[in-house]
Amino acid sequence: MEVEQTIQEEEFYKKAVLYWSEIPPTIDGMLGGFGHISQIDIRSSKQFLRLLSQSKHPPGKITVADCGAGIGRISKHLLSHIFERLDLIEQNHVFLEQAKEYLGPTICNKIDNFYNVGLQDFYPEEGRYDVIWCQWVLGHLTDVDFVKFLERCKLGLKKDGVVIIKENIASSRNVETDEKDSSVTRPYYLYNELFQKANFHCWKKIKQNNFPKGLYTVYMFAIRPQD
Ligand SMILES: C[S@@+](CC[C@H](N)C(=O)[O-])C[C@H]1O[C@@H](n2cnc3c(N)ncnc32)[C@H](O)[C@@H]1O
Known part of the structure; x- marks a missing residue:
């Protein structure tokens, strides 16, 4: 990799770490001041998971990964109701500490691992997950790391497993950059391109x-390895 590119990537990740270190560990903090949309978001995600479970070859309901989990909003209101075992992956350790409190003892009993690591450095255990849930976090990965992350997810999935990606979609065909939180918003076509690159x-x-x-269009994608 070019040295210049490495430095740029380091900056991209460092700036995001800094941004999130100044955000309060609350639902509003997780949703950029839009805490009030949480219920609608969770309801639609539940419907999407129901749709998947009614399909041919549905994913199992044993183990799920909540990627970019924040304080565990999705784990608490969605994933813990459906799956038996959960892992949370989150780069900010304050959010993970808060998650333990926010989730409470009953849900915490269902959590096997709190991984304090960026997704660009996360290596899922082989064959562990029925579902890998990624929401409002993949804009913090470069395209190259997005693809590499998916390639590792492929190894981390069980038979019939899926990766679910719920993300904002850019309004044009251009990638939109947010300098403040150091993230990108990708256009629809680019998601499909990156899925294909990773063989999903x-x-x-x-x-x-x-x-x-006034909010971005949001899509939920359930993607599966091609082979
Ligand atoms: C917009 S919040 C969404 C949190 C959660 N997914 C939700 O919907 O409630 C983005 C989260 O991604 C985390 N994050 C940012 N960059 C990350 C990275 N490279 N790897 C893992 N998590 C990251 C942030 O710390 C923050 O908790």
Whole structure:
């Protein structure tokens, strides 16, 4: 890799670490001041998981990874209701500490691992997960790391496992850069391109409805290894 590119990537990740270190460990903090959309978000995600479970060859319901988990909003309100065992992966250790409190003892009993690591450095255990849930976090990975992360996820999936990606979609065909939190918002076509590069195909997808006007379009993709 070019030295110049490495330095740029380091900066990209460092700036995001700094940004999140100044954000309060609350639902509003996790959702950039849009804490009030959490319920709608969770409801639609539940419907999407139901749709998947009613399909042919549904993913299992034993072990799930919550990637970029923050304080565990999705684990608490969605994943812990469906899956038996959970792992949380989050780069900010304050959020992970808060997650232990926010989730409470009953849900914490279902958590096997709190991994304090960026997804660019996360290596899932082989064949561990039925579902790997990534929401509002992959904009913090470079395209190269996005693909490498998916390639590692492939190894981390069980038979019939899926990676679920719920992310904002850019309004044009251009990648939009946010200098403040050091993230990118990708256009729709680019997701598909990156899935293909990592040898995944999009199995099911659905557009999020009922978010307030003015927010990005959000899609949920359930992707599976091609082979
Ligand atoms: C917008 S919040 C979303 C949190 C959670 N997914 C939710 O929907 O409630 C983004 C989260 O991603 C985390 N994050 C940022 N960059 C990351 C990276 N490279 N690897 C893992 N987590 C990251 C942040 O610390 C923050 O907790």
